[in-house]
Amino acid sequence: MRALLRAPFTLIDGGLATVLEEMGEHPAGLLWTAAVLIDRPEVITAAHRRYVDAGADVIITSSYQASEPGFVAAGLSAPEARRLLASTTAVARAAEPSVVACSVGPFGAYLGDGSEYNGRYSATWAEVRAFHRARLEVLVDTAPDVFAIETIPSRAEAEIVVEELRELTDAPAWLTFTCADGVHTCSGDVFPDAIAAVAPTLSAVGVNCTAPGLVQTLLTSVSTDLPLVAYPNHGANWDGDHKCWLGAPGGVELPGLVPSWLAAGARLIGGCCGVGSAGIAALAALRRSNLFGPER
Secondary structure: OHHHOOOOOEEEOOOHHHHHHHOOOOOOOOOHHHHHHHHOHHHHHHHHHHHHHHOOOEEEOOOOOOOHHHHHHOOOOHHHHHHHHHHHHHHHHOOOOOEEEEEEOOHHHHHOOOHHHOOOOOOOHHHHHHHHHHHHHHHHOOOOOEEEEEEEOOHHHHHHHHHHHHHHOOOOEEEEEOEOOOOEEOOOOEHHHHHHHHHHHOOEEEEEOOOHHHHHHHHHOOOOOOOEEEEOOOOOEEEOOOOEEEOOOEOOOHHHOHHHHHHOOEEEEOOOOOEOHHHHHHHHHHHHOOOOOOOO
């Protein structure tokens, strides 16, 4: 992982759905952005490329909401579903980024019912484990540069995903939680405790899809020698009933918060839902500025 780091920070891309909306697409349904993979993967590559052109070093794949059961429910055969899931790494590589991070989203993202933001699932933990194992078995074979275990709402699910990933590979991986406030994950776990539980076998840890104003407090609460990761959303609230964010897309305000994140240990910084190409370009411009001295 440290070979992937740049000074003063490595720049992660923004929200995939956000940039697709910039392009006139309208992600919807249980597959969300993954639906575009079925018959128009070049659109996903073009979306990734927008972030590369904006200055992002790291492109996160479109596998966040992609899964074999999700694609099968959409009418694909199981082999077709696995092939499509596996294609997400190649689709990202076609945009020619410096780093491809394979998205490993929470179980709730597959459900599409908003439970990814609270971790309260109707499934057993054994079912959640089986889901992650099956998806990771496909994704590990695609050999991404790093695994982005992201938007995880609970310590329990984080431990499951990390355990299953490490059964399959020792590849670099980061894990980021979603947090409800400056102390707790979205499921109510104490954030520093949740980080400590999974950090030993990871390359970086942190927070994503969380209000940007909470990031500094969360990062400073963590005790670890690992690089920290921060790619917040645009600070709006998710309306689970209408499947939309309440607030305009943005991200151009993020550069003003970056110095405090760097001071807290962040080394990988970007945006999530609602942070589009303009937000990532603003972060790239910050990195090019003289504020931190010359890039190395």
